[in-house]
Amino acid sequence: MGSASFHHTPVLPSEVLAALSPQADGHYLDCTVGGGGHSRLILAAGGYLTAIDRDGTALAAAQETLAPWGDHVAFWQGNFAHFQPPPDTRYDGVLADLGVSSPQLDQPHRGFSFRDDGDLDMRMDRDQDFTAADVVNTYAEADLADVLFTYGEERYARRIAKAIGRSRPFSSTKDLADTITHAVPPAYRYGRIHPATRTFQALRIVVNQELDSLSEWLTRVPHWLKPHGVVVVISFHSLEDRLVKNAFRNDPRLEVVTKKPLTATPEEQQCNPRSRSAKLRVARYAATASSSAQVL
Ligand SMILES: C[S@@+](CC[C@H](N)C(=O)[O-])C[C@H]1O[C@@H](n2cnc3c(N)ncnc32)[C@H](O)[C@@H]1O
Incomplete structure (x- = not known):
């Protein structure tokens, strides 16, 4: 599937950019590249990006979409909970936009949707x-x-x-x-x-063992951040949002930036119905946290 037919409108785009505030010499990690919607915005604003997806079709489409950024972008296929940053690499910002993408839902053979007939599959990988x-x-x-x-x-x-x-x-x-x-x-x-x-x-x-993956990722992601680096998570149902909220609150390495989750404006909800249930939370790596030397 080519990138032209793998279109996903990114949710809360300006909120994501405001939270990450991409810099020309910054390094960002998009753990759920999907259609590459957020990744494009980050790269267009400047910096380097590593893009992850466990869905090989999504990653191949993202490679096409993000090709114009050349060696500013690298790719990794797999479950974000199992990612290992290269030695001595830390990120200025890490993003996870959870769940499935529009192309995954729209392809009946993937079996994610009840609107069209397809195999009962639902595997991201x-x-x-x-x-x-x-x-x-x-x-x-x-x-x-x-x-x-x-x-x-x-x-x-x-x-x-x-x-x-x-x-x-x-x-x-x-x-x-x-x-x-x-x-x-x-x-x-x-x-x-x-x-x-x-x-x-x-x-x-x-x-897809989504909640287990998210829980594991939440324990590991603070180790991947530079001092003052931010982690941004967009979730779409209360089970995910609760895990994120509690992990951000209870992890001594993190400072909560969004006391309440950010949600889409009425205008965005009108244009992109998927954004209606989106909740965005941000936390910052506390510069005083002592475990920054260890990458898990
Ligand atoms: C909501 S979409 C992301 C859309 C993307 N932000 C954009 O703007 O195009 C979520 C993507 O994350 C991937 N994904 C979900 N859970 C994952 C995990 N545990 N590890 C890696 N990728 C995952 C899915 O395969 C899907 O492509």
Whole structure:
């Protein structure tokens, strides 16, 4: 997939730039390069950038998009929780814009979306074996209900898990979404969000171990920052935001910059509906923190 068809509108662009304040001699780390939207803005403002994504298709598209910046940009494919900065490298700013990108959602064969029919896949990293079909078809009903309740905050978790148990195996996103739609009460079925939204979120989190990766990353990222370097995180649901808020608050190496998360303006929300649930938090590496010599 070429970069032209891999378009993702970056959320909270001016807030990200204001927080990172890129300098010509600065070095920045974009842990979730996706369509390269934020990375482009950072590079256009100046400096050097290392771009990470665990999705090989996204990274290939970002390599094309960011090619004009030549040797100002380097790439690394993998889970950001497992990244190791090169020896003696620290960053002036680190960004993570969590979750999935628009192109991932828009490609039915990736299986992230219930809007079109596709395989029940949902892997960001397609070298991984474990897919959403494995969760849906092999988990005990009670475990499936726990997953939907915990990671989807789905109040009809038990009903949905039961309906899935009765009708599996599933291989298609559409069949799963239809079963969920019929399992929930009519008021929920025709409510504000599609009744499969929370179930799909929960499956995606489990398949990609998103919260474990985020927790691990949050313990490591302060070691990657220069004194006064900033870490910027954009999250899209309360489970992620809670982890970020608590990690920033409780880590003695960090000073919280945003007491309350920044959110999109009404204008941005109008132009980019994805921004409606975005929350941006910023923390700064405390210059007095003693562990700056150690890179984890
Ligand atoms: C919301 S998109 C980022 C969009 C990007 N900021 C832009 O403006 O184009 C999130 C990206 O992060 C990647 N991703 C999510 N979790 C990851 C992880 N643990 N490690 C590396 N990449 C991850 C996804 O594959 C996806 O491409």
